[in-house]
Amino acid sequence: MILEAVLAGNLQQVRMLVDRSDLEVRDGQGRTALLLATRADNVEIARLLIEAGADVNARDAIKDTPYLYAGAEGRDEILKMILATGRANLKDTNRYGGTALIPAADKGHPSTVRLLIAAGVEIDHVNNLGWTALMEAVILGDGGPVHQEIVGILVDARARQIPDRDGITPLEHARRLGFGEIAERMVSGPR
Known part of the structure; x- marks a missing residue:
């Protein structure tokens, strides 16, 4: 079989x-x-x-x-x-209501994030937790070079600062977590 x-x-x-x-x-x-x-x-x-x-x-x-x-x-x-x-x-969602882009961002796959954005996956899709790919890259990432790169890719693709259900933006989360490089990249905007 x-x-x-x-x-x-x-x-x-x-x-x-x-x-x-x-x-x-x-x-x-x-x-x-x-x-x-x-x-x-x-x-x-x-x-x-x-x-x-x-x-x-x-x-x-x-x-x-x-x-x-x-x-x-x-x-x-x-x-x-x-x-x-x-x-x-490209609009399919997983059991958490997220597109493929969201877990690609949080699990640290920058090349995959690029592929999915180029394919046309909605960059600001909000999953069942109320989080976007940008939010997950910040909250579930480690703030290191890989997640810094992913945040940069998302910012360059014009991901919006959509707040979570508590009204906290990805930028505010990055600052709270001490992810200075990520916060700085979000503030600097698309390149």
Whole structure:
């Protein structure tokens, strides 16, 4: 079965099965072969499945899709292939109500943030917590060079200072957390 071949990372077996298998068959957690390949960061198997027409927006039991997972986890090679199909639903949200951009920003994937912004993902989308990508990069980031870079990317893309549910802006959070470089970058504005 194709799911087992993907889990085993057996490219040859997947290649033999891809034309005669249901690419949307699910495991017990609702994951498709493409989502399993994406989770494993198996670029070659993902490529084969994407080229065969696997659904890049197929949701599992926790609302992940290959597109959302690739974005959230910085699986850039797979994300590029998914975006190249033109089939990714850029407005899709995860179980927290966030687009792929939000976890990419908070988990520290600057190249992924750039890819998603270039693809047209809404930069100021607000998730179920009331946070944007900029807010999460500040609150869930460590204030270090990677999150400084991400904040810079978001600021350059004109991310707005949308306050959280308590009325506190990302800039105010950065100052409160002692993230001086991040606060300074937000104040300086787009470059």
